[in-house]
Amino acid sequence: MMNINSSLQKTPIAVIGLSAMFADAKNVEEFWTNIIQAKDSIKEVPADRWLIEDYYDEDMFAPDKTYCKVGGFLPKIDFNPMEFGLPPNILEVTDASQLLGLVAARDAFEDAGYGRKSEKFTAELKAKTGVLLGVGGGQKLITPLIARLQYPIWERALRASGIAENDIPNIVDKMKKAYVGWNENSFPGLLGNVISGRITNRFDLGGINSVVDAACAASLSAIKMALSELVEGRCDMMLTGGVDTDNSPFMYMSFSKTPAFSKSGKITPFADDADGMLIGEGLGMLVLKRLEDAERDGDNIYAVIKGVGTSSDGRFKSVYAPRPSGQAMAMNRTYEDAGYGPETV
Template sequence: MQEPVAIVGVAALLPGSPTVAEFWRAVVGGRDLMTDVPASRWLVEDHYDADPRAVDKTYGRRGAFLPDVEFDPLRYGIPPNNLSAIDTTQLLALVVAERVLADCTGRPVDPERVSVMVGASSLERMVEASARLQRPVWLRALREHGVPDDAARSICDQIAAHYVPWQEETFPGLLTNVVAGRIANRFDLRGVNHTTDAACASSLAAVYNGIAELRLGQSDLVVTGGVDTMNDVTMYTCFTRTPALSPTGDCRPFAADADGTMLGEGLVLFALKRLTDAERDGDRVYAVIRGVGASSDGRGAAIYAPVPDGQALALRRAYAAAGYGPETVELVEAHGTGTGAGDTAEFAALRAVFDASGRADRQWCALGSVKSQIGHTKSAAGAAGLLKAVLAVHHKVLPPTIKVDRPHPDLDVARSPFYLNTAARPWVRAAGTHPRRASVSSFGFGGTNFHCTIEEYPGGVVRRMPAAPTEFVLLGAESTVDLRARVGRLDTGGDL
């Protein structure tokens, strides 16, 4: 069993949810945050075609998108003139990083012992910056069609004017590693800083690295998670050609009518400490990470085809590191993309490991995926799932997965350890048993697999995030004075 790691800070920007508290309300309320593609991302009339075989087109026209976010460049030391050359992901990561550091309630950590490890795979600015370099192609095509040279050059100038000119800030502004670099630079954090690319498993890969950093004793606090704001037409075309997008425009993980995934945007960051340090420093602990397992699929049918045996290996390694078996886990936040191949392979891996636990009863573990609400946030997908699971154990609530009217019959869910939880309900446990436990999976192209095990932190301070406009709260304390103090904190929105 490995040293437990505490999650002592959380922050996020997710579709329809500019804060963590609003994300939790959206999850518990079962809100569907899919919308048509806004014109601020790309124009549907320019790129959409219902025919999946149409050349250089996408049959996707819906997704999940971040709300507008106010950004003051001077607050983060960025000259306003440089903004257009810097990728949105880098900018918004600064906002979320500031929030996650502010959410840490314990004793400050020496900046030389604070590291930043973030999952990031691709930035939109790279595509836009590269487009200007196609001028020779445009010019050649115009000349080949008989356009006079002066007119051809003028037309090329007009096309280039639609793209941000190259400048000194362009190079760092389009690099994924600078997502972490800007955070370390702005907040004067002098531990390790880098990003990790494991495609759609990038954020859990970053968490995996961050936990290793803590267990090696190289850092005392790690800011980690995943970021992805690239919902441009390039990404839609990639998923169209795979093909993985839902032709009906919805994501229904493990459902009988599932027909593909949907794309989302998101930034989710966590602050991690060794549990012993968090307890010593008086931190609020949202949840405890007991183990993270990782594996590769090895040889498979295709580089993008999931392999159940490879995923099962990551699960077994996670529970070996955690020091307990899957028979004690009552919530799995799956990768759950809604694709036929992906869901089938993932369920097979989960069932193989959970069936082998020796527990004879059936359907003891809730299974779900936040992608049904916010789509596939790619590099941030694992972090979004981890945030949902962390808030579930923190609030003692089993959250829903929406749009699943009927499980896919091929999965034989009724005879498995799992049930698809479609409504929020209290997570009730008998006194004296083990803490509430959840697990989170994330997988990426190239056969890279991660599984993270978490459990609640009994008796800790609870950060209330009301899930409804009106709530009934039962409070208890050792004395009248203590009870009045708890009521006072409740009135002011403080921790309980």
């Protein structure tokens, strides 16, 4: 099985830092405890996200309704804008993914021993530290900002309903106030690519900053790209992982009308009776270095990456239907890349 052409066999990569925020877990320790206790963190949509009575209908074909009302939801996470040098007045027009991304990055760097007060995190190392994250196509803040721009439609609907012309501006103004307003910070605040950009800006990093969207494989795709930065010597340390904080009605409607959500409201991977997926908010990040460098610098090493494999499903039933043979192909390529056979695991 040994593949002498594998870059990762020649230059294995060490995982030296971890951070996590998921349903019922504010950090890695809580997440791990939930796993070993087999805790089910799938719950009904909390009222501070959206009201179930507004959007839910058990009929999966009901127009403009979702037949799913459960998911994974982040607990309340403390965020101090001053810690990251952000003025409080931009928070309303900055997506939660960008703000929590800063917290996850801080926690991962601190766990790796490269916190803000660390003498090891030199200017030279920062200049060659990059950020690559898996991020979905749209962020939650986009929805209210776009909704606010629909006011011409509201005006026409009110006019067609016989509302007095003099009353229409006041009604529309009240409706606008239900949504976040546009200002100079709105555009950067809604962009997914600014999740990585804000991290490199606030932590003064000089390596690559980019996000990748590969749907459910986005985080792993980001990790693969981060490995390349290290193997090819463009960066000496990488922050990588994934960010998704959008459990908005838009996302529930999207997966309901596909339809991809589990009708039973349960996810059972690899089971014969599995009937669909659910969605969850979460952030997970890793700090990576070349193994040789991590050992030299006395870093704590959680794991070593020696192989990575990718694949696509080609022409199959649909663009989003999983293909078991394609998944097996990716796994087999990973074993080959690492120089180990599946029978060794």
